[in-house]
Amino acid sequence: MLSTGSSGDSLLELGLLGPLEIRVDGQLLDISAPRLRTVLGTLLLSPGRTVSTRHLAESLWEDDLPADPANQVAACISMLRRTFRQGGVSPELLVTRRPGYQLMVGAGVRIDATVFRELQEEARASSRADDPRRALSQLKSALGLWRGGVLSGMDCRAWQPEIRRLEEEYIALREHCSDVQLGLGLDEDVVTELSVFVEQHPLLERPRAQLMLALFRSGRQADALQMYRATAELLREELGVSPGEDLQRMHKTMLRGTADTPAAKRISRERTLVPHAGSFTDPYGPPCQLPGDLAEFVGRREEIDTLRSAIAPGSGTVPVAVIVGPGGTGKTVLAVHTAHQLRRTFNDGQLYVNLRGMDSDPVPAEEALARFLRELGLSGAAIPDSLDERAALFRSLVAGRRMLLVLDNAGDARQIRPLLPGTDTCGVLVTSRTRLTTVPNAHVLELGVLGRDQAHMLLCQLAGKERVEAEPDVARELVEYCGRLPLAVRIVGAKLASKPHWSLRRAASRLVDERRRLDELAHEGLEVRSSLELSHQGLSPQARRLFRRLALLAAPDFAEWVCAPLLSLSVLEAEDLLEELLDARLVDVVTPVGSPRARYRMHDLVRLFASECLSETEPGVERAAARRRVAATTLALADLAHREVCGGDFTVVHGLGSRPSVSEDVIRLAAGDPLDWYEADRSTITALCAQAAEHDEDEIAWDMAATSRCLFSVRFHFDDWQHTHEVALAAVQRQGNKRGEAALLLGLGDLDLTRRLYERALPLLERSRELFLEVGDRHGYALALRKAACADRIQGRTTTALERWRECLPILREAADLEAQIQVHRWMSQTLLELGRDEEAEGSLRVAVRMAESFEGRSAAQVHLAQADLRLARGELDRAAAAYETSLRATSRLGDLSGRCAALLGQGTVDVRRHRIARALERLGQALDLARSIQDPLLQVEVLLSLAAAHVAEGRRTKAFVLLTEGEELCRRMGAASRRERFTAALADLAGRSPDIGQATGIAGRQVE
Known part of the structure; x- marks a missing residue:
């Protein structure tokens, strides 16, 4: 008191x-x-x-x-x-x-x-005592306590589970009350009370069935049949399903003029179910709660076979199959379709419940069990209160029976564990957006988007085959705009079916604009955006923030480290949030087979939804800051990889602006193997460089492109090299950034040198040199000058090349650019060696060797190659072979394919000199394959020259002639005059030894210069 x-x-x-x-x-x-x-x-x-x-x-x-x-x-x-x-x-x-x-x-x-629940218990006791009138009085008193929705007028998300539980109890009590009234013959009372109730709860089938029966018994057969038609239309429009079997049977019987059917009896009186020895009796036939199957179901043949196999009864344990996938992939449709196919296998009944696991008010396990128990024949009074008791009773009732359970939209394993049967005669199909790995005996089936053919077939079935095949190219566009997401394709198909005057082109034109695409992917209650929102609303606030900001990434996929700078969090904190997105199926893992590094991706439509959330939630200044943090981190990691290849911060010009600080734990991720990081995140570099350029963040754009140039070179990623430099060049030219322009022209000229396009390279390098001189950057000037000298050398202007290299060396020493100095001394040595000035060549090489003694970069391996070339020229075959072997090991460690090719070429040339022709052909064949694979024509001509010599030594002059002809043509295309002279001389020598060589090879009319 x-x-x-x-x-x-x-x-x-x-x-x-x-x-x-x-x-x-x-x-x-x-x-x-x-x-x-x-x-x-x-x-x-x-x-x-x-x-x-x-x-x-x-x-x-x-x-x-x-x-x-x-x-x-x-x-x-x-x-x-x-x-x-x-x-x-x-x-x-x-x-x-x-x-x-x-x-x-x-x-x-x-x-x-509390009083409401007490009256429920009293009504149950009265029902057990076979006193329906007293039970009815208590039920009426309980229902009379309701004045509206629970705590109506107040909105609190945290209340939803308990509110939903109370409302479900109210619905169950209303159905129980109608059962008692129908059993007592109070049909008019049922009509009066349920007419209002079904308007308030239009999608509940059981109250509608009770009202139909009451109308029929009251002599209102036409109203009862109209109620069925209205119910069928409502379920089809709102849920895309047909009425359940009980309603369908009752409808057919009413058409014959009687309602005395098992279905009617199931509705008109409480069913008494007596558990005994693990069995039950239901004289009215097995329940079937499955929603209607879709007539336009297509594909998924392999998935259906997998599911049928996974839940086959009799395996010794309860067979459970979990269909996992993002929203809109058709998990429910697949589960229901498969369940209908298995009805003969599970002939004791099929139970279905939508658990609403991603909603704010998921169905509790207690409530789901109560529904199942009522469907199996228990009266409300016979259903225990506690979860454990309900679960135990359910297991007893279905033990030994062939029952199929479809648990749709499960949120987590806790929600479904109490619903699992206990014997292997039953089967369970679960759909969820998360992997329920702790569900016993579960076989998990990952469901993705449709294949192109399946998506096209679904569009045909919905919009009409003739209509789709009349515009095949546009149909393919439509499917791709939908991302082959079944829900999206279904919406487009349904919209086309409802608008026969539309062409496919008109539908496609409305989807082109990404900003409107989600608006267009909605039709008659089906909506991609709302499906994605279900997953989004279940995230924590920080995970939502990460989800939004992932839309900033322009790369097709990404690594987990990207999440840390997006949010200014540690790597571990960001990884936890990324796992939350994975669990919600808003992000997919797309790691290539055999790759040690995980990669992630957002579906195109998910990315559009994330972008909408971002623009609605975060101001532009925050978005720009997050984007810059990711770009700065990427630049720092690329710089780390560049230092690994070059042995330090050499041969590159950086931006002058201050770089934002970068998280040390992110840097540690790449420190173990920076080149491996580069291979995995190359697409991130190119995408962020282009994105920075697009937003006129020219300084970081050109810095990223220039820093990555050496990486692109060593891995022969020429397209990325060109793309990053061109988009960044456009940005620096818009901003009038001459130093950035000079650095990018240097990179583009170097790319043309690497591709052996010498005539294109030289003007770019000359303009780069002029701009560096104009802005007073002596280091950049020297780097451009040394590359221009490389073009001079190949085009035969060796004196000019040597003069330019001598001019740039003091500036490179001043800038402490050790690698650039090593390269210049090596190139000078090779050029002098080609001119026959062996002593001078050895002097330059000696300087390069001394500088490279403690050097770990790419140039150290190239110095070993130059040493081997010098010893080979002097006829020191043993020392040359040893140097080539050393170089081969070093270039293999760095992943330097061109260096490896040159080392194999040198070894093969030594073998030719030693008359080990079989071994020479093997090594030179490997070198030629490698040179062709990396598309290096200069290396190809060097290998072709040695291969021709090997074939001449074996007496295969026709084969040698073909190889020399190929090499000479490559030299002509490159504009490599000095190289071409060597091939011309070799061809002339070969023709002099064998006058009939032209006729023997089928090219007799060829003029040898």
Whole structure:
């Protein structure tokens, strides 16, 4: 009893079955403050139990918690106590109980929800005592307590599970009441009461069936049949399904003029089900709750076979198959289609429940079990209260029976474990957006988008085959705009079917604009955006933030490290959030087979949804900052990989702007193998470079392109090299950034050199040199000058090349660019060697060797090659062979394919000199294959020359002639005059030895220069 002080004892009535209502001795107590009403409502939903401060705070503020939620909740409790005291109620009603607060219940407190449940129990007891009229009176009293929706007028996401549970109890009680009324012959009462109820709950089939039966019995056959037609149309429009079997059978029987059917009996009276020895009896046939199958189901043949095999009964354990996939991939459609195919296998019945696992109010396991038990014949009074008891009873009822359960839209394993049968005669099909790895005996089937042919077939079935085949190219566009997502294709197909005057081209034109695409992918209740929103709303606030910002990435896929700079978090924190997105199927893993590094990707439509969320939620300045952090981190990692290849920060010009700080834990990810990082994240480099250029962030764009040039070179990624430099060049030219322009022209000229396009390369390098001189960058000037000298050398201007290299060496020493100096000395040595100036060549090479002694970069291996070339020219075959072997090992370690090719060429040439022709042909054949694979014509001509020599030594002059001819043509295309002279001389020598060589090879008319 709660004392109210001197006035004696009072009755406190608390109402939540409708708007929140507080009465003291019948008088309303006004509590108008929204926060106080929310706190009281939260406590009322758990009377007599401690509610944590955290839960109260989440009820008040949801995700946007204040800095001191505990203090603010305590203030609300204090104000409530004060309000109760002023209303004559003892403040002892609310007590502090760690970790929160408790609403005390006792003789002086009456809560309508508690009374409602007590009356339910009394009605069940009356039903068990075979006293239906007393049960009806108690049911009417319980239903009379409802004044509207639970806590109506107040919106709190944290309340939804308990509110849903109460509302489901109300629905079950309403159905129970109608059962009792029909059993007592009170058909008119059912018509009066259910007519309003079905309007309020239009998608519930059972109350509609009860109303149909009551109408039929009341002599209103036409109204009963009209009710069926309205129900069928409603279910088709809202859910895309047909009425259940009970309704269909009753409809057919009513058409014959009688409602005396098993289906009617199932509805018109409570069924008594007696569990005994693991079996049950239901004289009215097996239940089938499956939604209707889709006539236009296509494809998925392999997946269906997998599911049928996975849930075949008789394996010794309960067979469970879990269909996992993102929203819109057709998980439910596949499960229902497969379940219909298995009805003969599971001939004791098929049970279905939509668990709404991603909704804010998922179906609790207790509620799902209650539905199953009622469908299996139990009256409401016979259903136990506790979850464990319901689960145990359910297992007993289906034991030994061939029953199929379809558990649709499961949120997590906890939601479905209590629903699992206990014997292997049953089968379970589960659909979920998360991998339920802790479900016993589960076979998980990952469901992705449709194949192109399957998506095209679905479009044909929905829009019409002739119509689709009349515009085949446009049909393919439509399917790709939909990302081959079944839901999206179904929407487009349905929209076309409803608009026969539309061409496919018109439909496609409405999907071209990405900003409108999600708006267009909606039709008659089907909507891609709402499907994605279900997954999105279940994320934590930080995971939502990551989801939004992933839309900033322009790359087709990404690595987990990208998430850290997007959010300014540590790698581990960001990885946890990424896993949350994976669990929600908003991100997919697309790691290539055999790759040690995971890669991730967003479906195109998911990315559009994320982009919408981003633009609606975050201001442009925050988006730009996140994008710059990712670009800066990518640049730092590319710089790390560049240093690995070059042995330090050499042969590159960087931007002058200050670089943003980069998280050390991200850097550590790539430090172990920077080149492996580069191979995995090359697409990230190119995409972010282009993105920075697009946003006129020219400094970071050109810095990223220039820093990555050496990486592109060593891995022969010429397309990436050209793309990054060209888009960054456009950006620096828009901004008038001459230093950036000079660096990018240097890179493009170097690319043409690498591709052996010397005539194109030289003007670019000359312009780069001029610009560097104009802006006063001596290091950049020297780098451009040394590359221009390389073009001079190949085009036969060796004197000019040597002069330019001598000019740039002092500047490179001044800049402490060790690798560039090594390269220049090596190139000078090779050029002098070609000119026959062996002593000078050895002097230059000696300097390069000394510089490279403690050097770990690419140039060190190239110096070994130059040493081997010099020893080969001097006839020191043993020393040359050893140097080539050393170089081969070094280039293989660095992944330097051109260096490896040159080492194999050198080894093969040594073998030719030693007359080991078979071994020479093997090595030179490998070198030629490698030179062709990396598309290096200069290396190809060097290998062709040695191969021709090997064939001449074996007497195969015709083969040698063909090889020399190929090499000379390559030299002509490159404009490599000095190389071409060597081939011309070799051809002339070969023709002089064998006058009939032209006729023997079929090219007798060829003129040898």
